Amino acid sequence: MIAGNSISLFNCQSVDIKQIPVVGINNFRSFIIEAVNSGKRITSFFAYPATPQKFRLFAILADDNAGNLSVLSSEVTDKYPSLTPDCPQAHMFEREIYEQWSISPEGHPWLKPVRFHNSYSNIIHKKAEILPSVMDFFKVEGEEIHEVAVGPVHAGIIEPGHFRFQCFGENVLNLEISLGYQHRGIERTLTGGPDRRTIHFMETLAGDTTIGHTTAYCQLMESLSDCRVSPRAQTLRGIALELERLANHTGDLGALAGDVGYLPTSSFCGRIRGDFLNMTALICGNRFGRGLVVPGGAGFDINKQHCDELLEKLARDLKDVNVAADLLWNTSSVLARFEETGIVQTDICKKLGLVGVPARACGMEIDSRFNFPAGIYCFSQIPISSWHTGDVFARAYVRWLEIQRSIDFINDQLNMIPDGPINSEIKAALPNKICVSLIEGWRGEICHVGLTGTDGKLSHYKIVDPSFHNWTGLAIALRNQQISDFPLCNKSFNLSYCGHDL
């Protein structure tokens, strides 16, 4: 590996932007390719408009074993040789860079829109009206091959997305996923902030991940402004993040049961999920944790009575969710549908850089709470839960393991929550800094990168929801599956549309 080409950072460490090495594009490429080949992952990769004509590409590479992040950059104008042919992990990031700034990754094999919006760059002329999913889809031809198009409006109460299947009979040869329907243009709006709306954008990036995204943002702003958050606030954030995980994982187990027609667990988990959301509401008044995580600490404190009530509810719900999950693992008709359905091979998982539950279901030991601990997770570690089969069963079972560990964690934290204030004063961010903030949301690794300008305002903000990495994983999982297993596979990933579309 070429020395001096990158800088090594810890999670939530901010440095001067000028400390980030700017290397030639060839070195930039070879560094990333070598790093990924040696087991690192691309956590974030984006273009920053340094001047109207010149862009700076930033790449953030995660070394899960060492727990550090390599950051490097390179300057480009309107094109550069694509990384994707040598490093498939880069494929969505390069498509995004092309769509946002019209910087062409030359030689990209699959250069299609990501969110279907006009380029931010003034370099090229505005194209005709852009319509979602109006593009060339991958097509299979031949006798008896047929195409199935689903969405954007789906059958359930679910966000919009378009799925295009190439089928031979019931068999899916290829699935292409086209998103962007939920694109609200959040990232662009953050430039020049923070302002009074910023925290609300973070809370609604993906509404079911309010705590995850808001914590990632707050950690980042606190680092950029050199603010120390009190241990009590850190603990409250940790409790909230695990409650969010509990609610969603429990809901997912119920929904998976529903998708194979096993109604007992489906209806039990639907109700228990609500109980976990109500625990968050007990702390802050809102079921999704709105207002609970704020820059500088926490928006709400808990007293002894709250602690006792939470502990009591937690014990009751552990019992209930235990019974509900146990039914799944002991019902052969459920296991017959879960096992060996929607398999993602571990080597494909690595190549695509999947994160979170789908990655751990392929036996990958990656979890930001463990590998890149910040806040309370520096002091109280949660072991990584993984399974090795890569199928729907593995994705369900990893959720179940994590439910148990999250309950243990919350129990511990409630019993030993440190005294002290919940808020620290937060000043304006320091100028010309960059910071990378990682946190393990319930879907997987959330990465926020913030850059400040000379005035200390955000000059660029990059958000990577775990779904951005993982949608491709779902497409791969569907290969050679029956199309009737799509709902089940989809639910086993349960990815975010709005978190992807931003």
Place this chain on the structure above:
Amino acid sequence: MIKALMARLQQGYRTISFPNHTPALPERFRGRPLIDFAKCKRDCSRCIDNCPTNAITKTKSLNIDLGKCLFCGQCQQSCPSGAIQLSKEYRLAARTKEDLIICNGELKLAEAFDKRMKKLFGRSLKLRQVSAGGCNACEADTNVLGTVVYDLGRFGIQFVASPRHADGLLITGPVSDNMKLALEKTYDAVPDPKITIAVGACAISGGPYRDLPQVHNAADKIVPVDLYIAGCPPHPLTILDGLLRLLGKIK
């Protein structure tokens, strides 16, 4: 089988008896803001300056537009004289956007359908949900109505898989550019007579996304809306209350 039956017994009966009895809301629940005009200082504008969505305006006195309100409590926190309090009032559904702007007195809650519509939909209302740029919180708390806790089916309301099977739409989200056409097409696909319900601050006013270049600021900019349910997101009880009021099951 015996295991499943034992589990069923263990989980117990969980359906709430709403609307006859309203379950306790969390102590810190943030519902409709109440203004104490006696305490409100004339020359102060802190709540207005701190509101993230410009939901508060001052004409003769203070007005709060619940259609824009995120129920974040910034107004309450920033008020030096304690004139604004977020109450535990969860009933936040109205038939017009104007009814959601409160200054003094009671919020004019949604009235029931007229006789003809009530005859058509009063005992069976099938809805298609469309998320048009929503963050999945309104969607999630609408979905919750299908669980055993709320058991929406007992009121004759059901979410169906196709607009062709539906009597109306329930829309969430500020209507992103990319969902505009899909929303129009879905609306057109619902047979007449039909109704539309906008759920959440985004669908009513654009919510936090108001005036962003990529959003249309409200569902009623695209299709006519018959019922507005405020909140960010509205609590499941708020949504259920709104639906039942429209059907005349709560007065």
